[in-house]
Amino acid sequence: MPVVFFKNKGMFKRAAIYLLVIGISLLFSCKAWISKKYHFNQEFPFKTPEGYLSYLEKKKGFDLSHVIYPDTSTLENFLFYISKNQLAEYYGSLINDSTEIKKTESLQDNLSCMGRVINEINTNSKQGSITDTNLAKNDFYKYNFRFISSKNKFDLNNSPKPLKIILLYTYSYGTYFDSFLKEMNKFSKEHEKDAEVYIISLDYPFHFK
Amino acid sequence: MPKTGIRVGTIFKSIAMKKIHISIIMIVMTLTSFSQTGKQIPEGPCPDGECSYGVSIVFDQFNFHKPRTSCTSGFGLCIKVHTEPICEPCPMGYPTPDNMKTDISDGKVKAWWKLADNKIELHIPVDLQKVDGYGDVDFSLFEIDDESFIIDNQDKTIYATVKGGQYKVTKQENDFVVLLEIVK
Numbered sequence: 001m002p003v004v005f006f007k008n009k010g011m012f013k014r015a016a017i018y019l020l021v022i023g024i025s026l027l028f029s030c031k032a033w034i035s036k037k038y039h040f041n042q043e044f045p046f047k048t049p050e051g052y053l054s055y056l057e058k059k060k061g062f063d064l065s066h067v068i069y070p071d072t073s074t075l076e077n078f079l080f081y082i083s084k085n086q087l088a089e090y091y092g093s094l095i096n097d098s099t100e101i102k103k104t105e106s107l108q109d110n111l112s113c114m115g116r117v118i119n120e121i122n123t124n125s126k127q128g129s130i131t132d133t134n135l136a137k138n139d140f141y142k143y144n145f146r147f148i149s150s151k152n153k154f155d156l157n158n159s160p161k162p163l164k165i166i167l168l169y170t171y172s173y174g175t176y177f178d179s180f181l182k183e184m185n186k187f188s189k190e191h192e193k194d195a196e197v198y199i200i201s202l203d204y205p206f207h208f209k
Numbered sequence: 210m211p212k213t214g215i216r217v218g219t220i221f222k223s224i225a226m227k228k229i230h231i232s233i234i235m236i237v238m239t240l241t242s243f244s245q246t247g248k249q250i251p252e253g254p255c256p257d258g259e260c261s262y263g264v265s266i267v268f269d270q271f272n273f274h275k276p277r278t279s280c281t282s283g284f285g286l287c288i289k290v291h292t293e294p295i296c297e298p299c300p301m302g303y304p305t306p307d308n309m310k311t312d313i314s315d316g317k318v319k320a321w322w323k324l325a326d327n328k329i330e331l332h333i334p335v336d337l338q339k340v341d342g343y344g345d346v347d348f349s350l351f352e353i354d355d356e357s358f359i360i361d362n363q364d365k366t367i368y369a370t371v372k373g374g375q376y377k378v379t380k381q382e383n384d385f386v387v388l389l390e391i392v393k
Contacts, residue, residue: 115287172292
């Protein structure tokens with residue numbers, strides 16, 4: 001019985017009220033605290049494309065030859081897809097521009113959970129894991145992308161590697177996905193022969209089009 | 210570029226000009242109707258009349274497990290978030306693939322306009338000539354009254370009005386295109 005730890009019932013009631021207040025405060029302040037801690041939705045500070053690209057390369061460790069951005073011609077449609085499918089840092093693992101490896105139910109339940117995304121990517125990259133039954137159609141071919149460095153058109157089907165992992169990035173993500181991005185850099189090096197990791201910058205078309 | 214909206218005045222000076230006014234009103238009616246439909250079945254990342262200006266991260270929920278354990282065990286912080294566009298009213302005449310289409314369906318006319326070289330470039334579907342009551346209309350000239358077409362700033366002050374008069378109409382693919390002079 002909890003009363004054992006308190007000298008009298010009054011003290012117990014007071015402790016219960018304090019706990020309730022702390023609980024309620026936590027609930028309401030956590031979002032603000034998390035946002036501050038991870039710098040979510042921070043203001044975009046870069047004035048030039050060069051500054052932004054340098055940040056992506058030096059601070060985030062992106063290989064700029066694998067960073068692309070949505071072309072304005074299909075930007076709205078692409079954003080609609082992202083928002084409708086509740087995507088965060090992971091777009092999907094694609095075989096070509098119209099076929100993806102189905103996301104598991106566990107991942108669908110929380111598409112921003114880095115652990116689940118990494119598990120899924122590791123599973124998808126294992127030999128023999130791609131079968132007809134776990135493939136699904138994807139709308140990637142409907143959207144136009146360009147390489148961030150050269151501005152040349154991007155064609156996913158030009159990649160000879162069987163697995164193409166597509167990630168999303170915006171400065172609004174702050175630092176929350178940094179450890180995931182590090183893992184993906186490592187993954188990219190370890191799977192040089194069979195997988196290619198592309199990162200879609202969602203900032204570029206809005207700030208430097 | 211200032212952010213603006215548009216409203217259409219209701220000044221009718223002659224019966225002869227009624228048809229052209231009706232078509233302008235139809236534009237507005239259509240836009241209103243599309244806007245209502247858009248709220249029920251969204252077809253773009255932003256509501257009608259709004260454009261995306263970037264993306265932000267939106268919280269869905271969080272728990273105190275570790276992300277590394279797929280958010281199911283351990284003590285840490287696991288957040289469920291998703292990406293959403295930041296939607297704000299479109300800048301004046303902002304052309305997007307979705308709002309640059311003319312159409313006639315269910316008796317409603319969908320037209321669009323943009324500002325080009327300090328003029329309003331108004332697009333009206335060519336198929337308007339097939340609609341009842343428009344068969345014998347001369348579509349080579351577009352006539353409009355002063356202040357029939359008003360462009361509002363976001364704060365509802367007037368940014369510009371269309372100068373009344375007769376304008377030559379050109380044809381571009383499936384659109385009649387009229388370049389309207391504006392008065393600021």
